[in-house]
Amino acid sequence: MSKQPTDGRPKVALFVTCLVDLFRPSVGFASLKLLEEAGCDVEVPMAQTCCGQPAYNSGDRADARAIAENTIHAFEGFDYIVAPSGSCAGMLRKHYPQLFSGDPNWEMRSRVFAEKVYELVSFLVDVRGLTKAAAALAGSVTYHDSCSGLRELNVKAQPRTLLRSVEGLDLVEMKDADVCCGFGGTFCVKYPDISNAIVEKKTEAIAATGAGTLLAGDLGCLMNMAGKLKRQGSSVEVRHVAEVLAGMADAPPIGGRG
């Protein structure tokens, strides 16, 4: 359907995600580097803002649709759309078609769009066939499975495969790595006490591994876990998995050091 350039380099559009754009640009640059190294021509469409998930999950379907229409419009014409987030990629891939279900103008268009959407790490492994990351990080690392990536997009083995190839990195599994961290988008501010109870369980599991670094593939979850770890005075450094895989783990960790 979409045209591949003659040199075989797929045209990839990076969906930066609003949280990465606002809070952690280094994840965006790590994503660019990883995609380019994986043989892609990458562009960053400037007309992107947010995937619309806050509106969609708050019951505001009209705004969610309007944002989705903008996004689809801005990202058509690429071979792939890649996001460094399972949650946003899940929104684009799984929920956009539901949002337009039954709409003669948009349903097919949203389906064609959705099929080209991937979460970053699964794109690198499943589509680009990456088996190794050209990076080094000395120390033990634990990885949290963010819910949408795990359950909507089946992101589980891919990040672990690449992390195990990182020189000097020792991957230690935490208990209940697949259990929610309590972020849940607007949930964490609508029900802060419950969110806190959930993230406390998570930081307990993280601490029990003795790992010096916590990684995950979603900035929302990472900011939640980093925010709690720092409030607890933990020295665990928190980073997005893309930063480590791109060999860009020298920036200050999320929420700072110490």
Add this chain to the structure above:
Amino acid sequence: MVEITSPRFKQNAAGALADEQLQKAMNNVRSKFIDKRREAAEALPEFEALRDRAKAIKDHTLDHLDLYLEAYEKKVVETGGFVHWAQTAAEARGIVLDICRMANARTVTKGKSMITEEIGLNGFLETMGIRPVETDLGEYIIQLRGEHPSHIIAPAVHLTKEQVEEDFRRVHDHLPADRDLTEPEALLGEARKVLRAEYFNADVGITGANFLVAETGSSIIVTNEGNGDLTQILPRVHIVVASIEKIVPTLEDASQILRVLARSATGQEMSTYTTVSTGPRRNGDVDGPESYHVILLDNGRSAMLGTEFQEMLRCIRCGACMNHCPVYHSVGGHAYGWVYPGPLGAVLTPSLIGVEKGGHLPNASTFCGRCESVCPMRIPLPKMMRHWREREFERGLNPATQRYGLRLWAFFARHPDLYRAVTGTVVPLLSLMAPKSGRFGWLPLAGGWTRHRDLPAPEKRTFMQQLRDREAVSRQAAA
């Protein structure tokens, strides 16, 4: 009636989070149920296919619900039983009372049933001078305490065994004070002894149903204690109270769904007892009730047919969704404020008591999706919770600050140039304000976040700004 406290969900949750006994008890749910379900599912190669099959059976049944209900009624009557149709909880209670009065009943034994919780039967019978006795151990315990179930299959899961021991010493004051009740087995033994007499005293036995079988007119219950059997066999009258979606076409269908039910619930291959009741005692039968009544309750369910909530009617009440829910783990079942807790309650409660009262429940979810991933009937629970949020939003039921905040944010998100301009100003400002530590301990308007955690500070400029900077640099270098 069960008091509805769902509108106070936040206060309920705060109380639950501060309740040390509850938090201790909830640790059991977190580990036991989950591991056992996983082991049971992994041990059965066709488990996923069985889930598909179970879903298909219920979907088919719901599409032809009227047909199967009528066929079922016909069969029950053929076997000598009675079928009563109840549109509301009040009607169902009235029918139970009429049957009890006709039987001159003073004592009623009860098998474990969520539907009689839904219609508030125990309290009603007590005010009418009839004594209900719960015979399931968990139900018996909470009846002693004047509580309601906090879990649909493990009603007393919010309690520790020390609390139960205390209750037994308080209520069973005819037993020696120095008896040893430290082991759960001792508690079970004592409850069994006390209940044994009640089975023989009871005039009427009331059970729910896990399935109603249209083909045979049978009701099926599953239990692990055998209490349900004694409840329905020993008294003169057996009343089955069941909601209309419990129907399945054939015994074969019921046995297919049974294969996923216990595995999903407790991780057992089958519950200890699976009991099929068909009509009253026949000539030559050694036991069984003299009369057999079925009350078919709607109570809001038929209004769910043909809506985005129809799929909820596939639910077989295994409890897997709450067993895997991080919110349920944190606050327990009572916080949900009505009969059905956890993700299934988050969808069902607004359907049955109205979203005006139950609106918190579909909102109090992280949408982690774990409930849907284990639901044997593949009910898309998060999707239906989102539908409730949409209904709320359409009707302006959520708080005004939330709505305006959301609309304002959405306005910017819909206008990329404006969004760039605003974020490109706010982010550098926020970065300037940030403490050296790289995180905020407090920030105006971010109290929901910073009450319990720090807020990581942003970098100096947004990604889009930095990208433009870099592009400008490389253009200069090229020139």
